[in-house]
Amino acid sequence: MTTNAKPKFAMYWASSCGGCEIAVLNIHEKLLEVDEAFEVVFWPVAMDAKVKDVEALPDQSITLTLFNGGMRTAENAEMAHLMRRKSQILVAFGSCACEGCIPGLANLSSIQSMLDYNYSGSPTTENPQDIRPQTNWEAPEGKLHLPALFSVLQTLDQVVPVDYFMPGCPPESKQIAAVIDLVVQALHGQGTLPGRGATIGAGLSTVCDECPRTRNAKQIHKFMRVQNVQEIDPALCLLEQGIPCNGPATRSGCGALCPNASAQCAGCYGPAEGVIDYGARLMSAFASVIDSNDPVEIGHILDGIPDPAGQFYRFNLAKSLLRASKQAWIGYDGRQEDK
Amino acid sequence: MEPTKTNSSFEPVIIGFTCNWCSYRAADMAGMARMKYPTNIRLIRVMCSGRMDPLFVLKAFASGADGVLITGCHPGDCHYIEQNYKALRRFLLMQRTLEQMGIEPGRLKLVWASASEGAKFTDEVIKIIDEVRLLGPLNWPAGQEMEMLPESIFDTEAAMEEEA
Numbered sequence: 231m232t233t234n235a236k237p238k239f240a241m242y243w244a245s246s247c248g249g250c251e252i253a254v255l256n257i258h259e260k261l262l263e264v265d266e267a268f269e270v271v272f273w274p275v276a277m278d279a280k281v282k283d284v285e286a287l288p289d290q291s292i293t294l295t296l297f298n299g300g301m302r303t304a305e306n307a308e309m310a311h312l313m314r315r316k317s318q319i320l321v322a323f324g325s326c327a328c329e330g331c332i333p334g335l336a337n338l339s340s341i342q343s344m345l346d347y348n349y350s351g352s353p354t355t356e357n358p359q360d361i362r363p364q365t366n367w368e369a370p371e372g373k374l375h376l377p378a379l380f381s382v383l384q385t386l387d388q389v390v391p392v393d394y395f396m397p398g399c400p401p402e403s404k405q406i407a408a409v410i411d412l413v414v415q416a417l418h419g420q421g422t423l424p425g426r427g428a429t430i431g432a433g434l435s436t437v438c439d440e441c442p443r444t445r446n447a448k449q450i451h452k453f454m455r456v457q458n459v460q461e462i463d464p465a466l467c468l469l470e471q472g473i474p475c476n477g478p479a480t481r482s483g484c485g486a487l488c489p490n491a492s493a494q495c496a497g498c499y500g501p502a503e504g505v506i507d508y509g510a511r512l513m514s515a516f517a518s519v520i521d522s523n524d525p526v527e528i529g530h531i532l533d534g535i536p537d538p539a540g541q542f543y544r545f546n547l548a549k550s551l552l553r554a555s556k557q558a559w560i561g562y563d564g565r566q567e568d569k
Numbered sequence: 570m571e572p573t574k575t576n577s578s579f580e581p582v583i584i585g586f587t588c589n590w591c592s593y594r595a596a597d598m599a600g601m602a603r604m605k606y607p608t609n610i611r612l613i614r615v616m617c618s619g620r621m622d623p624l625f626v627l628k629a630f631a632s633g634a635d636g637v638l639i640t641g642c643h644p645g646d647c648h649y650i651e652q653n654y655k656a657l658r659r660f661l662l663m664q665r666t667l668e669q670m671g672i673e674p675g676r677l678k679l680v681w682a683s684a685s686e687g688a689k690f691t692d693e694v695i696k697i698i699d700e701v702r703l704l705g706p707l708n709w710p711a712g713q714e715m716e717m718l719p720e721s722i723f724d725t726e727a728a729m730e731e732e733a
Contacts (some may be wrong), residue, residue, distance in 0.1 A: 338669060510624035513666060517658035523644065523651070528658050532665060539669035551624070551631040553711040556671025 237293035237417055239268035240284070241323075242313055243275065244299030244306035245333045245383065251275040253400035254296070261405045267414045268294065281309070284316055292316045294413055296323040296396075300330050300548060301384040305377035316392040319413070319423075321430070325399040329500050329508075330548025332399075334383050337554035338539060338549050341381045347549040382554040390519040394424070396431045399498035399545060402484055424516035432483030437495045441477055441486040443467045448519035453534025462492045469494075469519065474532070474541055479511040498545050506553045509542035520568040581635035581701040583610040585694070586625065588618045589646035591683050592640035598687030606694045610638065617641070618679075619652025623663050626677060630667075631711045636676045636701035638694065643681040653681070675700045676707065 243251065255261065255276075264270075271292060272279045284292075286326045295317040314320055325331035336344060350357050367374040386392055396409060409431045415421035424430060438445070445467045453478040454472045454489050456462070468489055476487060476497035501508040516535070522528050535541050543550055587593040593614045599606070615621060626637050639660060641653040653685025660679040668674055680693045 341706055507624050507627050509666065510622060510627050513623040513662050514659060517662045520658050523654040523657070525657065525661065528661050532662055533661075533664075537669075538666040540663065542666060551627040551711065552670050552709065553631075555669065556707075556709075559671075559710045 232353075232533065236267065238287075238291060239264065240270070240295040240313065240317065241275075241291045242272065242295065242297050242299075242309060244297070244309060244327070244386075244398040245302035246299030246324065246326040246331070248275065249400040250296075250298035250326075252396075253324075253403055254406055256403040257407045257410070258403075260410065263414070264410055267410075267417070271376065277423070281312070287316050289315050290318050293417070294319045294321070296387055298324040298327050298400075299386075300326045300333050301380060301386065301389050302333060302336075303377040303379055307380075307384075307389045308328060310386055310390045312429045319393045320386075321394045321396050321409075322386040322389070322392045323396050324401055325397055325498050325500060325545045327392075328395045328397050328549070329546045330383055330385050331498070331545050334385075334546075334548035335540065335544065337383055337509045337558045339555070340557045340560065341379055342374040343557070381560075382558050383546050383548050388548075393426050395427075395429045397429060397481060397498070397500040398432065398463040398484065401431055403489075415499050429481070429503070432481050432499055435478035435482045437480045437482055437484065437486050437499070438467075440482045441467075441489045441495075443489060446470060449521035450519050450531065450539060451521055451532060456492070456494055464492065467486055468492070472514070474535055476512060476541075476544075479508055496544055500546060500549075509539075509550055510545040512542045513538075579702060579706055581609050581698060581706070582633065582635045582639055583636040583694075583697055584629040584703060585610045585612045585638040585640065586618070587612050588612055588620075588648075588653075589614055589616045591617075591642035591646060592680070592690065594683040594684035595640070595686045595690040598685060599691045600687075602687050604687055606691045606692045607698055609687045610694050611697045616658035617647065617649050617652045619647070621648060621656050621659065623659055625675055626663060626667075630672060630676075630707065633707075633709065635704075635707045636678070636697055638678050638680065638697050640680045640682050640690070640693070643683055646683060672707070673704050675704055691727050 241251065241254065270277060271287065272284050295313050297313055297320060299306065299311065301310060322328045326333060330337070345362060349355065349362055350360055364377070365378050366374050398405065412421060412423065416423045444465055448470050450472055452472045453474050456473050459471065459473060463471055473494045475489060475494035477495040479501060480495050480497045481499040481502045483499050497508065503513065505511045520528060520531050522531060587596055596612060617637060621639055629637050639656060641656050642648065644653060647653040657679065664674050664677055667677060678697050682690045682693065
């Protein structure tokens, strides 16, 4: 590998969908500035470099690493340790690395029940020999070793210390560009980076604060999924219209993209500053605006949210206070062999 | 009064949230009248059951509580007019979420008790302790597992050698 005097940049994906990489490419011509300011040493989606190349680098030699994805397998966590060791600034990039995101919803189920469903139970699976993934396999070419699954998906900062958090599923491109600007300026001594552990590339307040819709005193008689609402008032708060919008607890920074398009905020920017448990804040907010004092009627209204854990913790389960369901925690020993 | 249930080795920890105006006075009343209930419950006084953030309940479970009892003024009697209804709605919503998380509904209870209902308060405390004793320990691991995974467990080459 060639080296030059430019600061080094890396981006890595663990358990994620790849959307974060696309979001970085979406900064368009700004990418040329990244190339100008940094030497890209490791970025599996964009260039060819091997793990052994990273291992060969001196410790702390990568200036900036954007790490996206949660810790689903032992390999994810191994890479997290490697990137931590090699990087000066490690950013938990995107919702998966920050708070588990959609892959974190697997924390509602045990590994065994997920394997059972996916390898035999689901209606579209045909697996008469009941073949299951193995961590070790004797192939004619030699012994193969696959990383074990963790029984509970963890966030990046639950495995290694993280310098900054950049939320979003994916982070907005203009926010990424702003963060890269900031780091470049800091490298040239023209700016300072925020304190360690800070959330960057996002606001401090809630999506509601960025949302242009009108808010009145809320009184909800019924919750409905957005696709079942006949006509959405374009100017009125979605929650007031009975659409379960997660804006009240979600960090600002996206510009209220979804509510602007008449879709409820799903909560991908994670908890607003000072919110300890995202789902608790939402449960509190939703329950407060239900317009009924009768337990039976309240029950009927709550039936409009058929999957409360999925509603209130869609992106945040792995980082919530409980982190995983009891089913998923059982047998948790940090590293679970699945057979 | 002796704990009534069979499993004597397990002593559940119950966190009780009482409102300043009714249910905490009910607990006071129980004390003044020398009514007895087991020591498994730890009472925390809040100004109103409407002050109960779902966060408090989650924090209690994640920190090792086996059960949580929320108590407030009877409907219509709230010192802050109708905040106990808010507590009711939060409680009903929380129960649904907690069930998905594998926390049995019996571990979280909402009880109304007026300042004069020391006896009712005592009964309800005994009831939830008995019920949780039957459910067994919760032992939520999140609080204990917060420390990071040591790097050594990812030494796959050593693991392979060990297996060989």
